[in-house]
Amino acid sequence: MNEEKSPKRIAVFCVGNRLHLDDGVGPAVYDDVCERFDIPEGVELFDLGVLTMDMINYIDTCDAVITVDAVEHSGEEPGTVLRGTPNELAQAQGSAMSLHDLRLKDLFDAAVLLGFDAEGICIGMQVENTEPAILTQDLTPRVKAALPLLVETLAAELARLGSPLIDKATGKAYVK
Numbered sequence: 001m002n003e004e005k006s007p008k009r010i011a012v013f014c015v016g017n018r019l020h021l022d023d024g025v026g027p028a029v030y031d032d033v034c035e036r037f038d039i040p041e042g043v044e045l046f047d048l049g050v051l052t053m054d055m056i057n058y059i060d061t062c063d064a065v066i067t068v069d070a071v072e073h074s075g076e077e078p079g080t081v082l083r084g085t086p087n088e089l090a091q092a093q094g095s096a097m098s099l100h101d102l103r104l105k106d107l108f109d110a111a112v113l114l115g116f117d118a119e120g121i122c123i124g125m126q127v128e129n130t131e132p133a134i135l136t137q138d139l140t141p142r143v144k145a146a147l148p149l150l151v152e153t154l155a156a157e158l159a160r161l162g163s164p165l166i167d168k169a170t171g172k173a174y175v176k
Helices: 021-036 053-059 086-092 104-113 141-160
Strands: 010-015 043-049 064-071 081-084 119-126
Touching: 010 021, 010 053, 010 141, 021 043, 021 064, 021 141, 064 141, 081 141, 086 119, 119 141
Parallel strands: 010 043, 010 064, 064 119
Antiparallel strands: 081 119
C-alpha cells in the first residue's frame, strides 16, 4: 500500500527586538526570507519580537520548531552562525541570561515537561552590540554582512527537514 506522507509542520520563530541593533537579527532574517522566498506548505514563519511562553501550546502542533535569534557570550566572533539544540546553544552562551526574559531552552524544557515532542533546532548568530545608546533599527556592520549566511543556514535546515524554501526569482527550491 502506497501511503502518502503529509508534510511536516514546522514553525520558524524569529526572535529579537528590532530597536536594539544586533538583537534584531531574528526579525532581519524574517524580513529577508519573506522578501526572497515563498514559504512551503506546512511551514509557518513568525516574527515574534521577544519570545514568551505564549508559544508553548503552538509547539504541540509542530513536528519541528526552528528558532532564529541573537547569541551573546559564545566566545565566537560577531557574525558567526551557530546551530544546535536549545541545550547546546544555552551552553554556548554559558550562564549568561538570554537577551530576552525567556531563554529558548526554558521554552523547550517546558514543552518536554508537557509531553510535547517537536524537534527543537536553534540557529543563532554571535552578535556585537545589543545595547545601543539610543534605540536603533539596524545591525552592526559585521552582523549585517553575515546575515545572508544566517538566512542560508535557515534555508538549508528547512531543506533538510523536507520543506525547502522556494526562490521567488527563479521558482526553484532551495536545496544545499
